Amino acid sequence: DIQMTQSPSSLSASVGDRVTITCRASQSISSYLNWYQQKPGKAPKLLIYAASSLQSGVPSRFSGSGSGTDFTLTISSLQPEDFATYYCQQSYSTLTWAFGQGTKVEIK
Amino acid sequence: QVQLVQSGAEVKKPGASVKVSCKASGYTFTGYYMHWVRQAPGQGLEWMGWINPNSGGTNYAQKFQGRVTMTRDTSISTAYMELSRLRSDDTAVYYCAREQIAAAGTNWFDPWGQGTLVTVSS
Numbered sequence: 001d002i003q004m005t006q007s008p009s010s011l012s013a014s015v016g017d018r019v020t021i022t023c024r025a026s027q028s029i030s031s032y033l034n035w036y037q038q039k040p041g042k043a044p045k046l047l048i049y050a051a052s053s054l055q056s057g058v059p060s061r062f063s064g065s066g067s068g069t070d071f072t073l074t075i076s077s078l079q080p081e082d083f084a085t086y087y088c089q090q091s092y093s094t095l096t097w098a099f100g101q102g103t104k105v106e107i108k
Numbered sequence: 109q110v111q112l113v114q115s116g117a118e119v120k121k122p123g124a125s126v127k128v129s130c131k132a133s134g135y136t137f138t139g140y141y142m143h144w145v146r147q148a149p150g151q152g153l154e155w156m157g158w159i160n161p162n163s164g165g166t167n168y169a170q171k172f173q174g175r176v177t178m179t180r181d182t183s184i185s186t187a188y189m190e191l192s193r194l195r196s197d198d199t200a201v202y203y204c205a206r207e208q209i210a211a212a213g214t215n216w217f218d219p220w221g222q223g224t225l226v227t228v229s230s
Contacts, residue, residue: 034216036153043203043220044153050214087153091215095167097143097155 002026002093006086006100012108019075021103023088028068032092035064035073038102039084047086048073075105083107110134112204112221119227125192128224130204137185138162141207143217144178144189146200154200158207159187194228201225 003026013019023033031051036044046055048064051071061076075082088100115129130142144156157168159178166178177190187204202224205217 032214036217038153043223044205044217045220046216046218049208049216049218050210050212055218089153089216094215096169097158099145099153099155102152 001096002029002090002098004088004090004098004100006088006103008103009101010104010106012106013078014108015078015080017078017108019078019082019105021073021086021088021105023066023071023073023100025069025071025090025092029090029092031067032090033064033066033071034089034091035062036087036089037082037084038087044087078105110206110219112206112219114202114204114221114224117225117227119229120194122195122228122230124194124228125190126194126226127188127190128202128204128226130187130189130221132185132187132206135206137180138182140209142178142180142187143205143207144176145203145205145217145220147203147223148197148200151200156189156202161187191226194226196228199226199228 005024007022033051035048038044052064063074065072085102085104087102111133113131118126120126138161141158143158146154159166161180175192180187204221208218209215
């Protein structure tokens with residue numbers, strides 16, 4: 001099975017900071033990588049699909065990059081509403097979907 | 109608009125079963141796979157499996173094989189997830205999520221249901 005590893009597990013940042021979250025796959029997954037945002041008590045929300053495509057309605061300060069095994073989610077200027085937990089997900093193997101363990105973005 | 113609405117919270121005793129429903133609206137129910145994902149308190153997302161609403165075919169994560177059953181009723185555009193032989197560590201929020209596929213073959217989950225809290229306690 002493909003394993004997904006995110007880093008860091010948590011981070012503290014200030015409003016306006018540039019934030020980068022990394023996701024690594026245990027084998028090549030081409031561009032079959034998605035990113036979700038989850039706020040407390042809410043369902044996950046799709047941010048980025050196919051590694052770098054921005055979901056409709058998602059602010060342009062969010063961007064994704066990478067292919068193969070290494071991927072990055074970047075928030076160019078952190079806003080108060082961006083404090084949440086972020087998950088990557090591989091969709092290369094559709095018989096065994098997998099998520100990263102999550103990265104919690106907290107207020108410094 | 110596309111929407112998934114799940115059934116309400118459940119409290120079950122160890123060893124019992126629970127069946128969670130997910131009613132779809134705003135799209136052709138049989139045209140998209142439906143997935144189930146759970147999240148234990150304070151933990152991450154765990155994929156459980158999917159159902160093809162058109163054929164009824166299913167695929168379960170190995171961890172849940174033998175305990176989970178995913179079904180659907182196309183007449184009411186509703187998917188179901190039943191988990192049996194419940195244990196305390198099955199306490200979690202259970203989500204349904206629609207799989208979306210792009211022309212290029214990439215796929216993702218959108219939208220998600222609001223979640224159903226299942227509490228297993230004696």
